Amino acid sequence: MWRGLWTLVARAARGPCRPCTRQGSGAPGPGSGATIFALSSGQGRCGIAVIRTSGPASGHALRSLTAPRDLPRARSACLRRLIDPLSGEPLDRALVLWFPGPQSFTGEDCAEFHVHGGPAVVSGVLQALGRVPGLRPAEAGEFTRRAFAHGKLSLTEVEGLADLIHAETEAQRRQALRQLDGELGDLCCGWAKTLTKALAHVEAYIDFGEDDNLEEGILERVDSQVRELEVALDTHLRDARRGQRLRSGAHVVVTGPPNAGKSSLVNLLSRKPVSIVSPEPGTTRDVLETPVDLAGFPVLLSDTAGLREGKGPVEQEGVRRARERLEQADLILAVLDASDLASPSSCNFLDTVVTAAMAQSPNGNSQRLLLVLNKSDLLPPGGPDLGPEVPSHLLLSCLTGEGLDSLLEALRKELAAVCGDPFRGPPLLTRARHQHHLQGCLDALGHYKQAKDVALAAEALRIARGHLTCLTSGGGTEEILDIIFQDFCVGK
Numbered sequence: 504m505w506r507g508l509w510t511l512v513a514r515a516a517r518g519p520c521r522p523c524t525r526q527g528s529g530a531p532g533p534g535s536g537a538t539i540f541a542l543s544s545g546q547g548r549c550g551i552a553v554i555r556t557s558g559p560a561s562g563h564a565l566r567s568l569t570a571p572r573d574l575p576r577a578r579s580a581c582l583r584r585l586i587d588p589l590s591g592e593p594l595d596r597a598l599v600l601w602f603p604g605p606q607s608f609t610g611e612d613c614a615e616f617h618v619h620g621g622p623a624v625v626s627g628v629l630q631a632l633g634r635v636p637g638l639r640p641a642e643a644g645e646f647t648r649r650a651f652a653h654g655k656l657s658l659t660e661v662e663g664l665a666d667l668i669h670a671e672t673e674a675q676r677r678q679a680l681r682q683l684d685g686e687l688g689d690l691c692c693g694w695a696k697t698l699t700k701a702l703a704h705v706e707a708y709i710d711f712g713e714d715d716n717l718e719e720g721i722l723e724r725v726d727s728q729v730r731e732l733e734v735a736l737d738t739h740l741r742d743a744r745r746g747q748r749l750r751s752g753a754h755v756v757v758t759g760p761p762n763a764g765k766s767s768l769v770n771l772l773s774r775k776p777v778s779i780v781s782p783e784p785g786t787t788r789d790v791l792e793t794p795v796d797l798a799g800f801p802v803l804l805s806d807t808a809g810l811r812e813g814k815g816p817v818e819q820e821g822v823r824r825a826r827e828r829l830e831q832a833d834l835i836l837a838v839l840d841a842s843d844l845a846s847p848s849s850c851n852f853l854d855t856v857v858t859a860a861m862a863q864s865p866n867g868n869s870q871r872l873l874l875v876l877n878k879s880d881l882l883p884p885g886g887p888d889l890g891p892e893v894p895s896h897l898l899l900s901c902l903t904g905e906g907l908d909s910l911l912e913a914l915r916k917e918l919a920a921v922c923g924d925p926f927r928g929p930p931l932l933t934r935a936r937h938q939h940h941l942q943g944c945l946d947a948l949g950h951y952k953q954a955k956d957v958a959l960a961a962e963a964l965r966i967a968r969g970h971l972t973c974l975t976s977g978g979g980t981e982e983i984l985d986i987i988f989q990d991f992c993v994g995k
Contacts, residue, residue, distance in 0.1 A: 538564065539641035540632045542625060549620035554628055557646055560637035561612040565601060567635050568594070568616070568628070575601050585616065587631045594627045595619055609646055610653030657975045659688040662934060666750060673799035674918075678749050678925035678933065687930040687937070688975045694944075695975075697732055698968040701725045705961045722957075729948050729964075736945045739932060745923035746931030747938075748833060752794060752801035753921050755914075756828050758856065759838035760848035761809030764877035767901035768838055769806040772797060778806045788821040790828055798915035800922055805832075810856065811848060833921045834871045834914075835860055841876035841898065853893065861894060871917055875899050879906060937974060944970040 538558025544551070556564050566572045567588040575581035578600065585594040598617040607613040618624050632638055647664060650656045656664065663682030670676040681687075704721050757765045766778035766787055773795045778787060791806040805828055808821035829835060837857050839849050860870040874896040880903050897913055899906035923931045932938055947967035954960035 538638045539645055540564070540629070540638055541641035541646070542629065543615075543646075544620070548622065552618050552620035552625050554616040554618060554625070554632070555646065556614045556632065556638065557607070557609045557611045557641075557649060558638075559612055560635070561614040562601070562603075564632060564635045564638055565599060565614040568631055569599055575599060577601055577603050578606075580617070585618065585628060585631075587627070587634075589631075589634055594631060595624045597628075605653065608655065609649040610655050611649060657685065657688040659691070659937075659975055660685055663687075666933065671794075672796045672801045674749060674922065674925045675801055678746070678923075678931060681925065681930055682933065687932075690930055691971050691974050694732060694735070695968055695971040697728055698964055698971065701728050702961060702964040702968065705957060705964060709957055709961065726952075729951060733945060733948050736941055736948070739929065740938065740941055740945065742923065742932060744938075745921065746933040747935065749801070749922035749925060749931060750933040752803045753833040753918055754805065754828075754831060755797070755802050755834045755836060756805045756807060756832035757836045757838060758807050758810060758825060758829055760840075760846075760852045761811055763809070763838045763840045763849075764901050765809070765838050766806055768836065768875065768877065768899070769793070769804055771901050771904070771907065773804060777804075788817055790821075790824050798911050798918060800915070800918040802918070810852060829856070829860075832870070834873070834917050837872055837874045838877050839874070841878050842881040844876070844893065857894065871921060873897065873910075873913055873917060875910065877901055940970040940974040943967075 536559060538556060538560035540554065540556040542552060543555045544553040562574055565574060568585050569583040570586055575583070580598045580600055583597060583599045585597050586592065587594060595618045597619070600615040602608070602613040602615070604611045604613070616628055618628055633640065647656065647661055651658065651661050660683050663679050667676065667679035667683055670679050704725050708721055757769055759765050762782065766780050769778050769791070770776055770780065773793050777793045778791050787806055787808050789808070793804050795802050795804050807825035807828055808818065810822060810825060837852070839852065843849055857872065857874055860872040874894060876896050876898050878900060879898040880900040897906060897910050899910055925931070932941070944967045947963050947970065951960050951963035951967070954963055
């Protein structure tokens with residue numbers, strides 16, 4: 504219904520729009536003169552719907568639809584009756600706001616109509632705006648793209664805004680707010696200023712190297728600045744993709760021998776019946792995945808087949824897929840039956856999976872794993888009889904929920920290590936684009952140190968600075984900008 508409504512609005516716009524400067528995705532440049540409008544609030548019935556405009560005709564649109572027709576005081580809500588500009592038919596009583604540029608979200612003249620959220624009201628106001636000369640429906644992300652074009656937002660802040668709109672967990676929300684507030688952009692701008700100063704010193708040495716007025720040791724100071732920047736860049740690049748996991752979700756795999764309670768644990772953590780629970784061993788034959796919010800972090804939770812020698816080709820394939828997912832996991836939840844720890848299947852699982860995952864790899868890293876002893880409600884009052892071969896673990900009863908709080912706290916700590924802590928510490932790199940440009944900057948600084956000629960050293964600094972500029976401004980690469988602004992809905 505809403506898609507059809509938007510088609511009607513587009514048809515209602517009078518005549519072709521004035522030609523405008525396009526930026527890849529079809530968004531007009533800041534000097535195009537086009538005025539856009541869109542529903543900015545969520546689609547569907549609601550108490551209040553927000554319709555916004557941006558462009559030089561916003562004031563005319565506001566006067567055309569309101570009675571009285573004078574503009575309200577800037578940035579102050581005003582109750583007005585909305586009327587159709589052609590028929591004079593009343594449309595709604597609404598709050599309207601006027602944001603003259605450049606003190607607005609996009610940097611242009613903007614207006615907002617806070618109308619009642621029924622489909623008929625929204626449809627009437629949108630079609631009325633479409634009949635105002637000079638207005639056209641906005642494209643996806645066009646308001647934000649105009650804000651970027653007018654310097655209201657850097658590219659990293661645009662990405663933070665997109666992440667905030669799509670945030671589903673507390674950790675994602677906090678990380679997106681930090682990026683929207685400019686923490687990553689400010690950090691990169693600081694690094695760029697350091698390189699700009701270093702480049703100016705090197706070029707001064709090239710132009711005035713024989714001048715007695717040039718300060719002594721100028722190149723040594725540049726070398727020192729480059730070394731400090733290399734350390735900072737390397738620290739951020741060694742974050743093991745934590746920021747990207749925080750944005751897209753960490754992969755947590757639940758594994759264990761048959762009938763340990765893996766599916767029960769998945770259902771408990773996801774708070775819905777994702778997996779079939781049965782006392783029959785081998786019920787889960789495939790990998791079942793569900794996105795969940797675990798302790799405020801986004802997680803893709805995978806239930807897997809019980810690890811044993813499969814009985815038949817279907818179960819064998821399920822076990823193969825389970826082992827494959829274990830290798831891809833960011834965090835393993837290893838589940839054992841606390842009342843059956845002495846069984847061959849439990850002992851074999853401890854030896855082949857738990858011990859192997861916790862063992863140190865050659866590079867000094869180990870795969871993160873939490874050992875969960877399920878079915879604690881079946882244990883005698885003294886608890887399980889654990890030998891020294893059982894490592895650190897958590898007791899849990901999926902039946903009664905006892906031990907769930909301790910498990911969630913342990914998961915929170917592990918996921919903070921896997922995804923990064925959005926509450927404190929340096930800003931995280933949430934996209935592959937960030938990694939690419941910082942790595943390119945670091946590589947260019949390596950070329951600077953190896954350069955035998957001062958002119959080549961200066962060129963290496965220019966390349967390094969260019970990577971940082973691209974990170975915050977896009978560097979004018981239209982394809983990259985198109986991809987970033989595709990994350991936005993119409994009206995943002």
